[in-house]
Structure formats: structure tokens, C-alpha cells
Amino acid sequence: MESRFVRVAGISDIDIGKMQKVTVGDISILIANVNGNFFAVDSVCTHFGGDLSEGILEGNIVTCPVHKARFDVISGKVVSPPAEALDRPDIENLSTYLVKIENKDILIRI
Ligand code: FES
Numbered sequence: 800m801e802s803r804f805v806r807v808a809g810i811s812d813i814d815i816g817k818m819q820k821v822t823v824g825d826i827s828i829l830i831a832n833v834n835g836n837f838f839a840v841d842s843v844c845t846h847f848g849g850d851l852s853e854g855i856l857e858g859n860i861v862t863c864p865v866h867k868a869r870f871d872v873i874s875g876k877v878v879s880p881p882a883e884a885l886d887r888p889d890i891e892n893l894s895t896y897l898v899k900i901e902n903k904d905i906l907i908r909i
Pocket residue numbers: 844845846847848849863864865866867868881882
């Protein structure tokens with residue numbers, strides 16, 4: 800599939816330190832505002848599918864609301880594992896998406 804940039808929000812929609820879930824096709828993506836810079840990762844936790852947009856964003860680290868795994872929203876990498884691993888101790892990094900700002904709009908490459 801050819802990649803393209805898609806508008807997902809306006810820059811004024813997401814304050815510094817906040818995040819918002821957007822849906823493009825069937826992909827749920829988390830947009831995070833880290834000190835005025837926007838980053839996009841999957842919003843579905845790779846552990847057991849927790850909704851990261853319901854979690855807590857501290858700096859560039861989002862904590863999953865379900866079992867508290869932590870991810871870096873810039874790199875998508877796992878920072879710390881779930882507090883309760885259950886039968887899935889090794890969780891994967893999140894996919895990241897390229898973000899572009901154009902005319903006060905946030906666009907991501909899909
Ligand atoms: S679902 Fe996110 S840490 Fe378990």
C-alpha cells in the first residue's frame with residue numbers, strides 16, 4: 800500500500816503533556832504532545848490491548864492503564880514491563896508513525 804499523510808487533528812486540539820486517540824482506517828493511533836512536539840504511536844498496548852490513551856503521559860513516557868507497562872512515545876520502545884506479566888512477559892515495542900505539521904494541522908504518515 801502506498802504511504803500518505805493524513806490529517807488527524809489540529810495542533811490546538813492537544814495541549815502540551817496531553818494525548819489523544821485518533822482512528823485512521825482500522826488503526827488506532829495515539830498522538831502525544833511532548834513539550835510542543837507531536838509524536839504518534841499505536842494506541843493499543845502490545846501486552847493485552849490496553850487503551851494507552853486512557854493511561855498517563857509523563858514527559859515522553861506513557862503508562863498503560865491496565866498492567867502499567869511503560870512505553871516511550873518518541874521511539875515506541877518498551878521502557879518497563881507490565882507489573883503483572885500474566886502469560887505474556889515479553890511485550891513488543893509500539894509502532895511509530897511519522898508526524899508532520901502543516902498549517903496548524905497534525906498529519907501522520909500511514
Ligand atoms: S494491557 Fe497494557 S500492560 Fe497489560
